Amino acid sequence: MTNCDEIREHLEACEECRLHISVEARLRTQPVLDPPKGLVARVLRALPRAAPLRREILRLVAAAAILVALAAGAIFFRPDQSPAYVTDVKPHLTQAWQAVASLVTTLNPLERSE
Amino acid sequence: MTPEIPKDTLSRARSGDREAFRSILESTQKLAFNIAYRLTWNAADAEDALQEVYLRLFRNFPHYDPEQPFLPWFRRLTTNCILNWREKRRPTAPLSEIAVEDGPPSDPSERLRQAIRELPPEYQSCVTLKYLEDLGINEIAASLQVPPGTVKTWLFRAREILVQKLKPYVETLL
Secondary structure, three states, rough: OOOHHHHHHHHOOOOHHHHHHHHHHHHOOOOOOOOOOOOEHHHHHHOOOOHHHHHHHHHHHHHHHHHHHHHHHHHHHOOOOOHHHHHHHHHHHHHHHHHHHHHHHHHHHHHHHH | OOOOOOOOHHHHHHHHOOHHHHHHHHHHHHHHHHHHHHHHOOOOHHHHHHHHHHHHHHHHHHHHHOOOOOHHHHHHHHHHHHHHOOOOOOOOEEEHHHHHHHOOOOOOOHHHHHHHHOOHHHHHHHHEEEEEEOOOOOHHHHHHHHHHHHHHHHHHHHHHHHHHHHHHHHHHHH
């Protein structure tokens, strides 16, 4: 008697094992479905417009711009300012604006990818 | 069924590239839809749940570690998100009570689905990943972030529960 014959003989007599095998077979043969048509387009439409990383960078740039604007306001509109004082500060302000501009430049590749 | 996604596409999608995200969506939609279907057993619900899955994927992509394989992370995010979505929409009466009122379904495949629906959520995730993609114990463990021994136990108990629930209908199953 081969192994196959022994298994067949056991299965004929054992309802529990037959049930285990048929449940296993049914689990393995559940149909695999195709996704509905247009799913990709519907999902993409439901996504927020700005990408998460880009949104973070935009926030940082906005915060930096506000800080520079506040600093410029505080320096240029002091009532007791002298022309010499303003001349000293101007190069620093230019540097600050350049820093903001470089942040905006880092953002550009992400904008192109949209 | 199991998609292959280039590393470059993953890294571009991680930095917010929508075209790369679309490519990932196209590659993973069949897998995700079938996971969703086997956790909801309803095509419309599966699609609703998938909207949540991809929204969460889009928001969480910056947290994905590119050094780690993508698919286990994606399977985990998908199963967790669908189970949460289902929990929010859970009917007020337990499924077992509904089944008693409506009577057992006559179709053997529907009986099996009903029995799977009544399994604990972690068993359902395990059974879905095992029989949808024929994943091994270690792959399921990596996807669900549990030890392989736990996966073996969950699968064993899930099969036992299914067999016990389907025992009264043994003649129609064989």
